[in-house]
Amino acid sequence: MIYDIENETRPREDLEALQLKRLQALVERVYHLVPFYRRRLDEAGVKPENIRTLADLERLPCTTKQDLRDNYPFGMFAAPMDQIVRLHASSGTTGKPTPVGYTARDINTWSEIIARTLAAGGVHRGDIVHVAYGYGLFTGGLGFHYGVERLGATVIPVSGGQTRRQIMLIQDFSPTVICCTPSFALYLAEVGQEMGVDFARTSLRVGFHGAEPWSEAMRQEIEQRLKIDALDIYGLSEIIGPGVGIECVEAKQGLHIFEDHFLPEIINPATLERLPPGDAGELLITTLTKEALPLLRYRTRDVTSLTLTPCVCGRTIGRISRLQGRSDDMLIIRGVNVFPSQIEAVLMEFPGLAPHYQLIVEREGHLDTLEVQVEVDEAAFSDEVKQLQQLAKRIERQIKDYLTVSVKVRLVEPRTIPRSEGKAQRVIDRRRLEGAKA
Amino acid sequence: MKVEQISVFLENKAGRLAEVTRILGEAGVNIRALSLADTTDFGILRLIVDKYDLAREVLKGKGFTVGKTEVVAIEVPDRPGGLASVLAVLSRAGINVEYMYAFVQHSGKNAVIIFRFDNLEEAIKLLRQEGIHIYSGEEVYRL
Numbered sequence: 202m203i204y205d206i207e208n209e210t211r212p213r214e215d216l217e218a219l220q221l222k223r224l225q226a227l228v229e230r231v232y233h234l235v236p237f238y239r240r241r242l243d244e245a246g247v248k249p250e251n252i253r254t255l256a257d258l259e260r261l262p263c264t265t266k267q268d269l270r271d272n273y274p275f276g277m278f279a280a281p282m283d284q285i286v287r288l289h290a291s292s293g294t295t296g297k298p299t300p301v302g303y304t305a306r307d308i309n310t311w312s313e314i315i316a317r318t319l320a321a322g323g324v325h326r327g328d329i330v331h332v333a334y335g336y337g338l339f340t341g342g343l344g345f346h347y348g349v350e351r352l353g354a355t356v357i358p359v360s361g362g363q364t365r366r367q368i369m370l371i372q373d374f375s376p377t378v379i380c381c382t383p384s385f386a387l388y389l390a391e392v393g394q395e396m397g398v399d400f401a402r403t404s405l406r407v408g409f410h411g412a413e414p415w416s417e418a419m420r421q422e423i424e425q426r427l428k429i430d431a432l433d434i435y436g437l438s439e440i441i442g443p444g445v446g447i448e449c450v451e452a453k454q455g456l457h458i459f460e461d462h463f464l465p466e467i468i469n470p471a472t473l474e475r476l477p478p479g480d481a482g483e484l485l486i487t488t489l490t491k492e493a494l495p496l497l498r499y500r501t502r503d504v505t506s507l508t509l510t511p512c513v514c515g516r517t518i519g520r521i522s523r524l525q526g527r528s529d530d531m532l533i534i535r536g537v538n539v540f541p542s543q544i545e546a547v548l549m550e551f552p553g554l555a556p557h558y559q560l561i562v563e564r565e566g567h568l569d570t571l572e573v574q575v576e577v578d579e580a581a582f583s584d585e586v587k588q589l590q591q592l593a594k595r596i597e598r599q600i601k602d603y604l605t606v607s608v609k610v611r612l613v614e615p616r617t618i619p620r621s622e623g624k625a626q627r628v629i630d631r632r633r634l635e636g637a638k639a
Numbered sequence: 640m641k642v643e644q645i646s647v648f649l650e651n652k653a654g655r656l657a658e659v660t661r662i663l664g665e666a667g668v669n670i671r672a673l674s675l676a677d678t679t680d681f682g683i684l685r686l687i688v689d690k691y692d693l694a695r696e697v698l699k700g701k702g703f704t705v706g707k708t709e710v711v712a713i714e715v716p717d718r719p720g721g722l723a724s725v726l727a728v729l730s731r732a733g734i735n736v737e738y739m740y741a742f743v744q745h746s747g748k749n750a751v752i753i754f755r756f757d758n759l760e761e762a763i764k765l766l767r768q769e770g771i772h773i774y775s776g777e778e779v780y781r782l
Contacts, residue, residue, distance in 0.1 A: 577648050577704050584646035584683055584708045584755070585737055586676045593680075611680050614650050616702040 204320035204352070205313070208461045209516045213509065216517065217255055220464055223489035225252050228261070231495055234279040237272055238497065258466065259475055263485065263498040266299065269439065274300045280493045290338040291438040291538060298338065301438050302493035308347065310490055314444035314459050315348020321449045321457065321514070322407045322432050324378050326353035329404075331376035333367060333385060334412070336360040340442025341412055341536075345380045348444065354378070361385070364392045375404040382536045383415040383423060383431070387567030390426035401428045407450060409434050411443060412536040413569070414524055414632075420453075433523055439499055440486050446521055452513050455520030462490050465519060466498065467507050470528035481506045483528045484521060502529045530628060532562055534569045537606040541627040544573055544608075547599050551592075553580030557618045564632040571608045573600065576615045640763050640773045641709040642753070643691045647684040648704040651677060659684060659698065666690075666697040671782060672753055674740035685740070687712075687753060689780045710755045711763060712742070712779045714772035717750045725752075728769045734762050742782065751782065 203209050211219070229249040231238040241262040242248070251257060269277055278285065286305050290298035303311065324330065330349045334341025342360055349356035357376055359367055368389060371379075379386070386408055393400060405427055411434035423431040435446035435456045445463050446456035458465050463486050467476045470483040484501045488494075505521040512520060532539045541560055548554050554575055561572040575596065583589055593610040600608050619626060649655040656675070663670060663686075672687040685708070688694045698705050715721045729736060735757050742751035751774065756762040766773055774782075 579704055579706060582646075582648055582704045582706045584644070584685055584706050586678060586683060589648075589681065589683070590678065612648070613681075614648060614655075614702070615704055617650065 202320045202323050202325065203515060204317040208459070209317065209457070209518055211461075211517055213517060216460060219461060220489060221252075221255050223461075224255065224258065224464065224487065225249065227487070227489055227495055228252050228497070231279055231497065235277060235495075237268065237277055255464075258464070258487065258498070261487075261497050263473065263500050264496045265500050266439070266502075269299050270297070273297060275302065277496075278302050278493055279495050280304050285493050287343075288338075289340045289343070289438055289442065291340075299439065301340075301442075303441075304492040307441070307491055307493050310462060311344060311441050311444060312347040312351035314441070314462060315345055316352040317459060318409065318434060318444050318447040319348060319352050319354065319378070321447045321516075322378070322409060322430065323450050324352065324354055324407065328354040328378050329357065329374065329376040330354050330378040330380065331357045331359055331367075331371060331374070331405075333359050333361060333379065333381035333389075334443075335536075340436070340438045341380075344436070344442035344444060345409070364389060365396065368393050368396055368398055371403055371405065372398065377404050377406045378408070379405055379427075379429070380409045382412050383410040383419050384413060384535055384564075384567050384569060386410055386423045386427060386431065387419070390423070391567065394426075400426060403428075405429045407432065409443075409447075411435060413533045414526075417523070419567075435503075435521065435524070437501060437503075439494070439496060440488055440501075441491065445486065449512060449514040449516065454512065455508060455522055457512065457516050457518050457520050458507075460518045462488070464489055465507055465521065467505070470500075470502075470504075478507050478509050478519075481522075481525055500528075502527050502531060504528055532560070532571070532628060532630070534562065534571045534606050537604065539571065539604055539606055543604055544600060545627075547603055548573075548575060548596065550599065551581070551596060553578060553582075554596075557615075558627070559618045560628045562628065562630045562632055569632065571606065572611055573608050574611045574613045574618060576618055577612045578615055640711065640775060641759065642687060642712045642774070642776050642779050644708045644710045644753070644755075645686045645688060645691060645694055645698070646706045646708055647686070647698060648706075649675075649682040649684055651679065651681055655682075656684065658701075659703065662697050662701055663688065663694055666693055668694045668697070671780065672740065672742045672751075674738070674753075676738065685738075685753075687742075687779060691780075708755060709759060710753050711759065711766070712774040713752050713754055713766060714774065715750045715752050717745065717748055721750070722752065725766075725771060728765065728771065729756075729762065732761075732765050734758060734765065742779075751779070 285302040287303040290300045332345045336342030407430045432448045436443035446458045466485040467482040476482040485498045504526045511517045557576045559574045596610045669689040676683045737755040739754045
């Protein structure tokens with residue numbers, strides 16, 4: 202089902218003409234409203250009037266997460282605070298989040314694209330949507346919430362946690378749609394099984410799953426266990442939140458990017474060179490219509506490929522492949538973004554811990570686990586078991602407080618974590634994601 | 640009246656204990672008593688050796704994390720109720736035993752037991768008042 206025929210099925214020429222018009226307006230706007238971009242454009246020797254074709258996009262500088270951090274909290278905003286109606290934030294380094302803002306029009310855009318997202322999965326007025334993404338600073342919960350209301354369906358704002366209660370609500374409120382991370386979907390299936398719930402007899406029909414990497418194999422499993430169509434969604438808070446890309450239920454072949462709002466490019470992350478359709482590389486997104494926080498060529502660090510071939514569902518907008526990995530060292534653990542440097546910063550607060558650590562990521566059952574291995578040197582050592590166990594617990598608590606992710610800390614002998622001359626291998630990711638190449 | 644104990648951090652994996660004993664053996668260090676406290680993730684090996692400084696040096700040289708703890712070696716009558724009588728004295732005085740382990744060697748007719756207390760000085764004072772024999776470091780290393 203297509204919610205916005207005009208914007209999702211334009212001939213490519215018309216779409217590109219619209220994108221160019223919006224890009225020109227965007228560059229004009231950020232040049233005059235965001236000192237950061239004025240500086241960057243001046244450095245690059247580009248004036249707004251130099252943007253004559255979409256190919257001129259390549260002359261524009263990229264924007265990184267670090268740029269957002271450097272302008273913490275609101276330095277990149279292009280709208281005055283009295284126009285900003287909402288703030289969200291993603292996790293940042295040791296407690297400092299990356300805030301994002303929305304004008305009323307941005308919220309409207311977001312609601313529209315989530316309505317499109319839901320329709321791509323066949324959701325319509327009369328459906329009941331169980332939103333189990335977290336509500337709060339995280340964009341998942343409220344993002345979906347507004348889109349469901351826009352579509353005219355019924356939203357159940359369950360948020361995260363309390364799995365057994367959620368299963369009870371699924372049985373009693375009869376939702377037809379569920380929005381949650383893929384790992385939570387499988388966890389629900391597991392707990393439901395323990396409770397003796399037969400999902401074939403629940404009302405669920407389709408699921409919208411994202412915020413963490415997953416695989417075709419996981420899709421098969423979610424679909425079989427929950428007896429639903431499981432769709433991959435894409436989004437990131439810097440761009441808007443969920444709603445940037447969605448698979449259609451007809452094809453499940455790549456995620457449609459709402460190109461009238463988000464202009465995708467694929468680059469080689471090392472050389473920043475633009476790559477042709479079909480080649481895997483880092484996804485860049487330019488926000489064509491965002492008012493509060495417009496971004497030029499934002500480096501998502503997500504590795505994927507782009508295809509512009511129209512889809513069997515009738516959409517002409519481009520599609521990205523299922524994410525293949527990251528071009529930086531960010532880990533996504535149960536939907537929470539974690540950078541090794543954040544863990545390191547926490548460890549450094551404990552006297553006596555050697556600066557040698559390693560992160561082991563695994564998937565136990567369906568949930569990601571993160572083990573932090575830390576070398577114990579003499580200053581931290583004790584001959585009493587309970588002292589060492591308390592040390593491990595204190596580190597675990599501190600990481601949980603800062604990063605909101607539960608980890609297991611394992612104390613290891615000195616010199617057991619491999620040293621390297623150049624970049625230390627901080628992360629060992631043992632999660633097996635079929636279909637993920639990077 | 641205190642005895643120096645060397646403790647070694649060990650990961651809970653095959654061959655670590657063998658490695659420690661091999662290193663000590665090659666250095667000519669004799670282990671007088673030992674205990675291993677283990678959890679699912681790691682273990683702490685506690686040793687009384689005849690040459691403390693040498694043992695510490697060779698283990699550190701091989702990259703082990705080692706610690707020093709002062710413990711007390713107590714003579715306990717080798718008969719039923721022998722240990723119980725010593726523990727009763729400590730318990731009456733409210734002294735907490737962090738851990739304890741037995742010596743391999745006997746001293747005459749009696750057993751030697753290593754104790755780790757949270758309050759070492761007080762424990763020593765009490766044991767002496769009660770006439771319980773505590774070995775000196777030299778005695779223990781020579782046993």
